[in-house]
Each structure stands twice: as C-alpha cells, then as structure tokens.
Amino acid sequence: MDEFTGNIVPVAVQDMFGRPLKSLRLSVTDRCNLRCRYCMPEPEYVWLPREDLLSFEEMAVLVGSFADLGVDKVRLTGGEPLLRRDLARLVRLLRQDRRITEVALTTNGVLLAESVQDLYYAGLDRITVSLDTLKPERFRQLTGRDEFSRVLEGIESVGKAGFTTSEARHGRDSRVQ
Ligand code: SF4
Secondary structure (H helix, E strand, O other): OOOOOOOOOOOOOEOOOOOEOOEEEEEOOOOOOOOOOOOOOOOOOOOOOHHHOOOHHHHHHHHHHHHHOOOOEEEEEOOOHHHOOOHHHHHHHHHOOOOOOEEEEEEOOOOHHHHHHHHHHHOOOEEEEEOOOOOHHHHHHHHOOOOHHHHHHHHHHHHHHOOOOEEEEOOHHHOOO
C-alpha cells in the first residue's frame, strides 16, 4: 500500500530465494494432435469445452496482471498451442503491452509450416520445437502419429519465415502438457 495515496502497489513476485519470477507459461489449449506415450497415451480424450477456454482477449488481460507483478516474458504452450485458431492474433495482442519484452512458443511442430509466417509478422520472438527422436519410425511409435515429415517441414520453415533464433529440444524437458 502506498502510504501517501493509499493505492495498492504491485509487488514483484519472487521465488523462495528472492529472485524475481519474470517468465510466464501460458497454456492456450489442452488439446494435442500427437499422442506421446509419456503424456497422452490414450487414443481419445475428453477435452475442455471450447467455451471454458479463455479467449485471447482474456489471456491478454491475465498477462497484463502478471506484468503488473514483474513478468516480462511469456511462453505459449498447450497441449499443442497451434491448435488454437489464429494464434498469431494472441501474439499480436500480447505484443501491444510494452512491458512484455519476449513472446515465445513451444510446439510439436506439426502445424508450424502453415502458421510460422503469420506468427513472425505478429511479433513472435522465439520458437522451441519439441522433438524426441530423429528417426521417423521411432517418432511414430513414440507419438502414435505419422507426422515426422510435417515436423521437419515445420522446422525448416522457421528460418524461411525470418526467425533467427530457433531451438529444437530433445526429450521430456521440453514437453508441454
Ligand atoms: S508431449 Fe506435447 S506433443 Fe506430446 S502429447 Fe503431450 S502435449 Fe502433445
């Protein structure tokens, strides 16, 4: 509380060591188009009703509240975030807040080629593609889907769209759920 105005002054969120928590992971959907054994091993799932998901405008308001608390980096995750239609519109909304200095995306890459250019123009800063193997047959066994070539296509499209920073991570560290 400000002692002169009586207004509530936001306090930067800190971890137990007093370090500021400046990064926020924002899950934009629970759905995924892969069935990784360690994450979604069943063939079918009951997803959240679409009307229960936050709209992009609501997410932007939420991120603004976290920015009040010191957050300046946002990473979009899922499920598979590119299953949210026109994700570039959310990136654009988040980029309008000058306190947010970086918007990143973690994706399995299956839908990346078709949306990467829009994401780049919207202001996305960074893309991480989660990929557990470089062997197509192993990929099919691990993910339950025959989408390896589309993932490679997605990774190749990142540079063509204009990004200079990309990461391909291996293993569970980079999985999203
Ligand atoms: S690990 Fe990622 S890509 Fe695999 S099923 Fe889970 S959310 Fe989808």
